[in-house]
Amino acid sequence: MGLFDNAVPGGNITKPLMIALGALLVGKMLSGRSAEQPEQSPAPAPTGPAPTETTSADGGLVGGLGGLLDKLRNAGHGNAADSWVGTGQNQPINANDLGTAIGPQIIREIAQRTGMDEQELLKQLSTALPGIVDKLTPNGQVPQQHQVASAFNS
Template identity: 75%
Template sequence: MGLFDNAVPGGNITKPLMIALGALLVGKMLGGGGSAQQQAPEPAAPDNTGADGGLLGGLGGLLDKLKDAGHGQVADSWVGTGQNQTIDPGSLGKALGPQVIREIAARTGLDEQELLKQLSNALPGVVDKLTPNGQVPPRNQLESLFGN
């Protein structure tokens, strides 16, 4: 997980957080173990898997969701150069939506509040690392970073 080691406060990404990030950004790890079988759409939420991966359509879909929820300036700070702005767990939860949060919490074994706390701490640094030139990378590049 070397790429992400310095992306979050404290330096290390735990396995549940990596599963959550993978579910949001690339659609992998939705079943919790990382096997190829998990690429199939989830029956409980077939409309949530975006064409570019992830529950919200990959990294681009996540950024769009944040912008749609009024957090465009925050999301842009993660992609662009300069200081990353923070997002509080409650705002992140509202932007992602309760169904997405419930699904990721179930997959990771974290309760929803802990999941949102960890994601709000990790996402600014992770998105910043994934977009070093201010560009959202293609899905296959994201997938390779998550080891799938």
């Protein structure tokens, strides 16, 4: 995993948490558990806009890293989100505040995809996101979506 090693206090990221982060930030399901979305076959060429719950094919459930940061800022957690992007110390975020910012339907969907309890998912995400966002923004700038996606492929 490289980039994500030691991004979380206390050790490396578990597979369900990687799946959750992938769903949020890049729309990827990193396990083959989702029956309706086979992982190994190449994606067919889009024939037109299809109704979907995700904001884009590669922007995750919240519109990628930029979308996640916008949701946090709009929910009044801009100082914390900006601290993760910036080069100073990362401010924590409360699990319930994170859940409110992301939205209950997105949390519910990610919990179902990962097999995690919603509260446990929020607890782990609130612990992991400051370090992950910090690692994804080493120069204090939000990378392009394809750069975020490539971090999940390495």
